Amino acid sequence: MPVAKGATLDPAQTRASILRAATGLLYQRGLDGIGVAELCATMGVSKETLYRHFGSKEGLVRAVLEARSQRIMAWVLKAVTAAGDEPYAQLAAVFDALAQWHEEPTFRGCGILNAATQQHEGPARLVAHHHLDRQLDVLTDIARRAGVSNATHLAKQFLALRVGATVLADHHADTEAALLAKQAALALLRSAITTPAPAPRP
Amino acid sequence: MPVAKGATLDPAQTRASILRAATGLLYQRGLDGIGVAELCATMGVSKETLYRHFGSKEGLVRAVLEARSQRIMAWVLKAVTAAGDEPYAQLAAVFDALAQWHEEPTFRGCGILNAATQQHEGPARLVAHHHLDRQLDVLTDIARRAGVSNATHLAKQFLALRVGATVLADHHADTEAALLAKQAALALLRSAITTPAPAPRP
DNA sequence: CGAACATCGAACCGAGCGGTTCCATCTGAG
DNA sequence: CTCAGATGGAACCGCTCGGTTCGATGTTCG
Numbered sequence: 001m002p003v004a005k006g007a008t009l010d011p012a013q014t015r016a017s018i019l020r021a022a023t024g025l026l027y028q029r030g031l032d033g034i035g036v037a038e039l040c041a042t043m044g045v046s047k048e049t050l051y052r053h054f055g056s057k058e059g060l061v062r063a064v065l066e067a068r069s070q071r072i073m074a075w076v077l078k079a080v081t082a083a084g085d086e087p088y089a090q091l092a093a094v095f096d097a098l099a100q101w102h103e104e105p106t107f108r109g110c111g112i113l114n115a116a117t118q119q120h121e122g123p124a125r126l127v128a129h130h131h132l133d134r135q136l137d138v139l140t141d142i143a144r145r146a147g148v149s150n151a152t153h154l155a156k157q158f159l160a161l162r163v164g165a166t167v168l169a170d171h172h173a174d175t176e177a178a179l180l181a182k183q184a185a186l187a188l189l190r191s192a193i194t195t196p197a198p199a200p201r202p
Numbered sequence: 203m204p205v206a207k208g209a210t211l212d213p214a215q216t217r218a219s220i221l222r223a224a225t226g227l228l229y230q231r232g233l234d235g236i237g238v239a240e241l242c243a244t245m246g247v248s249k250e251t252l253y254r255h256f257g258s259k260e261g262l263v264r265a266v267l268e269a270r271s272q273r274i275m276a277w278v279l280k281a282v283t284a285a286g287d288e289p290y291a292q293l294a295a296v297f298d299a300l301a302q303w304h305e306e307p308t309f310r311g312c313g314i315l316n317a318a319t320q321q322h323e324g325p326a327r328l329v330a331h332h333h334l335d336r337q338l339d340v341l342t343d344i345a346r347r348a349g350v351s352n353a354t355h356l357a358k359q360f361l362a363l364r365v366g367a368t369v370l371a372d373h374h375a376d377t378e379a380a381l382l383a384k385q386a387a388l389a390l391l392r393s394a395i396t397t398p399a400p401a402p403r404p
Numbered sequence: 405c406g407a408a409c410a411t412c413g414a415a416c417c418g419a420g421c422g423g424t425t426c427c428a429t430c431t432g433a434g
Numbered sequence: 435c436t437c438a439g440a441t442g443g444a445a446c447c448g449c450t451c452g453g454t455t456c457g458a459t460g461t462t463c464g
Contacts, residue, residue, distance in 0.1 A: 008294040009427065011409095011410075014410080014411085024271055030319075030320070030322055030323075032234050032320075033322065035450070035451060035452075036451080036452060036453075037450085037451080037452085042434095044412095045411085045412085046411065046412045046414095047412095047413095047452090047453075047454085048410095048411075048412075048413090048454085048455085049410075049411060049412080051452095051453070051454080052410085054288050056452080056453080057451095057452065057453090065298065075366075075394075077256075096440095109319065109324070113373055114319050115371065116373050117311065117319045117320065118234075118319060118371075120231075120232055120235065125373065126333050128373045128374075129373060129374060129375070132370065132373060132374045133374075133385070136374075137397075143261070150264065151256050153385075154275050156370070156376065156378070156379065157363070157382050157383065157385075159366070159370065160362075160366030160367045160370055160379060161359070161363060161366055161385070161386075162366065163360050163365075163366045163369045164361070164362030164363055164364065164365045164366025164367070164369070165362045165366070166363075167315065167365045167366070167369060168334065168358070168361065168362055168365065171315060171318050171330045171331060171334060172330075172331060172334045172338075173329065173331070174358065176358070176364060177358065180355055180358050180359050180362065181362050182361065183359075184359040184362070184363075184386070185389055187389075187390060187393050188386055188389060188390070190255050190391050190393075191392075192395055213439095213440070216440080216441085237418085237420070237421060237422075238421080238422060238423080239421080243440095246442090247441085247442080247444095248441065248442045248443065249423075249443095250424085250425085250426095250440095250441075250442080250443090251440080251441060251442075251456095253422095253423070253424080254440085255450095257420080258423080260417085260421090261424065300414090359425085
């Protein structure tokens with residue numbers, strides 16, 4: 001990353017380095033909160049290099065968000081598999097990982113959803129939609145393997161708790177939001193198993 | 203709103219008219235998505251008038267957000283009181299109102315939380331925090347009058363479901379998020395009443 | 405060595421931003 | 435009628451933005 005002056009260290013490596021640095025800066029300051037010039041200056045990279053690798057600021061943002069989505073999914077799946085085979089334990093692990101994330105001092109909400117909110121045109125909304133899809137898949141799988149009949153509905157309730165807790169941790173400085181969301185999710189799973197299949201009544 | 207040329211219709215009325223128009227525009231386009239010039243042109247108001255009434259764009263934003271928070275609270279309280287005295291019915295009414303809001307074609311998430319996410323410095327975050335406080339008060343009151351022992355915890359879980367459902371309705375185009383959140387909230391309340399007081403186990 | 409390549413640094417561009425000012429116009433109160 | 439006040443319209447200001455271009459510097463490979 002020092003990148004002397006005319007180093008041909010490896011374009012792919014330069015690209016990865018930019019991606020890594022830009023991820024943090026765009027997350028902390030917001031997509032429109034930092035310009036390309038300051039971005040480049042802070043990363044120690046010239047604008048020409050950035051534009052050769054990503055084409056535009058929007059291209060950089062898209063790459064950052066997609067990489068972030070990948071990283072988050074890997075991190076969630078790792079927590080789930082580390083929790084063993086028990087659906088209850090896996091569900092608890094998802095929310096424990098959430099709590100751990102919320103406690104990081106640099107936490108500022110979900111970077112992907114924040115981006116989609118800031119840039120309400122552009123690729124961020126697509127990335128966010130896809131990202132939520134994948135998170136829902138994980139939760140649906142847990143619910144299904146727990147043997148409930150309405151796994152899809154239950155998973156959506158888990159997901160609402162998950163993103164709701166993240167928003168509260170951010171905008172309400174609620175340090176116990178993830179823990180309470182976990183207890184709520186476990187209670188819902190328990191209730192869904194004892195109660196066979198509640199017909200949806202509006 | 204026609205406001206011929208030099209009309210002294212009433213400064214307060216002008217202010218209210220600006221506030222009303224700006225609320226919609228800033229919500230739809232985002233705080234940074236529309237400039238003061240376009241804002242004024244669309245509203246049919248001169249920049250001088252806007253700056254005389256609100257001092258700065260940030261002042262306008264603050265006024266818009268505070269008015270919005272007031273309006274939302276009034277709307278929630280109206281739904282709650284219209285639901286009678288039963289805590290269950292009141293809780294259901296809160297989420298039914300949510301569903302109704304999500305179905306509006308102009309729905310774009312919670313304007314206050316969106317603003318706080320877009321403008322992560324500035325007054326929006328304070329308004330958002332206060333707004334969540336007040337929403338939590340309503341839910342805590344419902345939980346308390348339902349006779350549960352851990353009303354505060356339960357209310358935070360309701361709030362997480364509420365904001366989570368709103369985020370999913372926006373970013374995931376999830377039209378049934380509010381309904382599922384309602385069912386989850388009711389199940390949690392039911393479970394909290396049958397189960398006396400679950401000791402918080404981390 | 406020499407050609408190709410990647411990079412930095414800086415200058416530059418047009419556009420849009422938030423904000424200010426001036427003035428002609430119109431209204432309502434005295 | 436007259437005058438103070440509120441307004442619209444337009445020009446203007448300094449600044450920052452995303453993006454482009456150019457030359458100098460250094461590395462890698464044949």
